Amino acid sequence: MPAVKNTHxxxxxxxxxxxxxxxxxxxSNAHPRVLQALGMRQIGHLDPKFIELMSETQELLRxxxxxxxxxxxxxxxxxSAAMEACFANLxxxxxxxxxxxNGYFGxxxxxxxxxxxxxxxxxxxxxxEVFELNELTKAVSTHKPxxxxxxxxxxxxxxxxxxxxxxxxxxxxxxxxxxDTVTSLGGLPVFLDEWGVDAAYSGSQKCLSCPPGIAPLTFxxxxxxxxxxxxxxxxxxxxxxxxxxxxxxxxxxxxxxxPINMNYGLREALRLVAxxxxxxxxxxxxxxxxxxxNGLKEIGLECHVEAAHRLPSLTTVRVPExxxxxxxxxxxxxxxxxxxxxxxxxxxxxxxRVGLMGxxxxxxxxxxxxxxxxxxx
Ligand SMILES: *Cc1c(COP(=O)(O)O)cnc(C)c1O
Numbered sequence: 001m002p003a004v005k006n007t008h009x010x011x012x013x014x015x016x017x018x019x020x021x022x023x024x025x026x027x028s029n030a031h032p033r034v035l036q037a038l039g040m041r042q043i044g045h046l047d048p049k050f051i052e053l054m055s056e057t058q059e060l061l062r063x064x065x066x067x068x069x070x071x072x073x074x075x076x077x078x079x080s081a082a083m084e085a086c087f088a089n090l091x092x093x094x095x096x097x098x099x100x101x102n103g104y105f106g107x108x109x110x111x112x113x114x115x116x117x118x119x120x121x122x123x124x125x126x127x128x129e130v131f132e133l134n135e136l137t138k139a140v141s142t143h144k145p146x147x148x149x150x151x152x153x154x155x156x157x158x159x160x161x162x163x164x165x166x167x168x169x170x171x172x173x174x175x176x177x178x179x180d181t182v183t184s185l186g187g188l189p190v191f192l193d194e195w196g197v198d199a200a201y202s203g204s205q206k207c208l209s210c211p212p213g214i215a216p217l218t219f220x221x222x223x224x225x226x227x228x229x230x231x232x233x234x235x236x237x238x239x240x241x242x243x244x245x246x247x248x249x250x251x252x253x254x255x256x257x258x259p260i261n262m263n264y265g266l267r268e269a270l271r272l273v274a275x276x277x278x279x280x281x282x283x284x285x286x287x288x289x290x291x292x293x294n295g296l297k298e299i300g301l302e303c304h305v306e307a308a309h310r311l312p313s314l315t316t317v318r319v320p321e322x323x324x325x326x327x328x329x330x331x332x333x334x335x336x337x338x339x340x341x342x343x344x345x346x347x348x349x350x351x352x353r354v355g356l357m358g359x360x361x362x363x364x365x366x367x368x369x370x371x372x373x374x375x376x377x
Contacts, residue, residue, distance in 0.1 A: 020333070021360070023369055024341035025155045025314055026183070027205035027212050028357035030265070034210045037268035038261050045258040053267055054248065054258075060270035061216050064185055064208075064278070065200065067192040072218040073248040074266050075239065076259050079182040079203030082215035084112055085239040086178050086199050089219075089227050090147055093117030098145035098175075100136070103127050104156035104344045105180055109149045116235060121145065127157040127346040128305045128316065133165045140173050147176045152190070153183035155206075156344045158305045158316035158353070160188065167196020176223055182206055185216065186273050187285045187313040187357055192218065199223040204262075207285070207313050209358030210269035214262040269358075285312040288361045292354070295370040299377075304351050313361075316343070316351040320377065325349055328376045336372040 022029050030038075043050050061072050075082040087109070091097060097118040099109045102125040113120050121143040125131060131150075140148065148170055152161050163179075170177040176198040184190050187207030192200055201217045204210035219227065219241065227234075227241060234240040238256065247255045273281060289312035293303055296317060304316035319325040325342050329352070332338040343351040356366065 019337055021336075021338045021365060021368070023354055023356065023360060023365065024339045025353045025355050026203065026357065028207070028209060028355055028360045030205075030211050031209040031269065031272055031359040033272060034265045034268045037264040038211070040261070040264055042260050045260060046252065046254065050258075050260065050263075051252055053263065057263060057267045057270060058248065060267065060274055061218070064270055064273050065181070065190055065192045065216070065218055066194065066278075067218055067220070069192070069218045069220045071224055071241065071245055071249070072216070073244065074263060075201070075215045075217045075244070076256065076262075077215055078205075078212045079201065079215045080108070081239065082201035082203070082217040083108070083180065083182075084236065085217055085241060085244075086201055087112040087116050087118075087149075088236040088239050089234050089241045090176060090178065090199060090223060091116040091118045092230055092232065094119060095146040096121060096143055097147045097149065098123065098139055098143050099149045100131050100151070100161075101125070102129055102131065102157060102159060102161075103151060103154035105151045105154060105182075106149075107345075109151070109180070113149065118147075127154070128159050130159050130161050130309050133169070136166060137169055140169060140175065144173070145175050147178060149178045149180075151180040153181065153188070153311050153313060155183045155314050155353070155355075157347065158303070158311050158314050158351075159309050160184070160311045162309070163191075163195040163197075170198070171196055176226060183311065183313050183355075183357070186269075186281065187361070188311065189282055193220075204266055204269065206355070207357045208266070208269045208273070209360070210265045211262075214259060214266045216266075282312075285356065285361045288356050288363060288366055289313070289315065291363060292356060292366045292370070295366060299370060299374045301373070301377075304347070313355060313357050315354045315356070316347065317354060318351055319349065323377055325352060328352070328373070331376045332369075332372050335376075336368070338369060338372055340369070
């Protein structure tokens with residue numbers, strides 16, 4: 001036996017983390033009941049009790065999304081894994097895919113769609129603006145896509161995409177509608193079936209108040225049909241829904257080991273959504289966001305997005321002339337234990353991004369942040 005080398009550090013201090021208030025674009029703080037659920041003892045991923053918990057989570061997810069889609073599951077991974085699952089499963093090489101880019105996550109959709117062999121077409125808007133139905137109609141008739149990808153709640157810009165009419169447009173043109181609901185699920189109205197969305201995904205660490213690591217995904221009948229009629233296997237083994245779907249479907253056959261405790265956490269997070277009720281939860285997010293926007297006005301700060309398209313879960317605040325955006329963020333973190341974020345891409349250095357998501361959407365958090373912001377500026 002060779003001698004064990006001791007060249008690496010083998011003693012580190014006991015874990016200690018500062019009590020941050022996470023008011024950025026995610027993760028948001030998990031609800032205490034979710035943290036408690038995460039720490040519960042494990043059972044196996046094929047245990048009858050776990051199988052019962054899986055079904056309950058699926059039911060709660062259908063409620064949160066307002067869908068009756070059978071294929072509604074948590075993906076093992078973060079929001080980007082569920083996003084990738086959509087594109088990996090629904091794109092066949094050579095498919096024309098139309099992506100709406102009005103922020104960072106539209107760009108990520110393009111990157112993913114290209115990796116699965118799509119011929120990607122794009123329609124773009126300034127970050128903070130949204131697409132009009134007639135603009136999308138024109139783009140669909142020009143490019144004749146098999147799939148349209150849109151972001152409902154653009155976390156990079158703070159804009160909320162109005163969904164009326166888009167589902168009909170896609171159905172009339174025989175293309176699938178894929179919607180990113182990472183920063184909307186559990187925080188603002190989402191009606192997947194009503195809107196005619198064929199596939200959607202979300203994340204656990206935004207408005208659902210669960211730590212990152214598990215991500216909701218749902219496929220409607222038209223998406224499932226596309227999946228079942230593929231010419232070739234899905235080019236991603238881990239996210240292949242023809243296999244993952246069997247574990248979450250009636251067969252419950254092993255594909256990969258489900259992250260048991262993350263599933264406990266998500267189930268508790270969704271239980272909290274149902275306990276509060278969707279309408280009440282949406283109202284709470286709306287009211288606290290409005291309270292924040294009014295407070296911003298009082299301290300002389302402006303929102304980047306016009307009121308009609310502003311997300312309640314994520315506000316982009318314009319950085320005033322002469323203020324060092326990064327320095328304010330550092331001061332909030334160091335002095336107040338509050339995390340907010342700066343802008344990305346087009347908005348880098350121009351805005352702060354403030355999330356009031358799930359458990360964190362509370363009046364006292366808004367007051368705390370406004371006071372800290374006022375002093376820091
Ligand atoms: C956070 C986010 C994602 C990516 O989720 P991760 O959990 O970071 O992988 C995708 N889309 C939007 C709109 C997001 O806000």
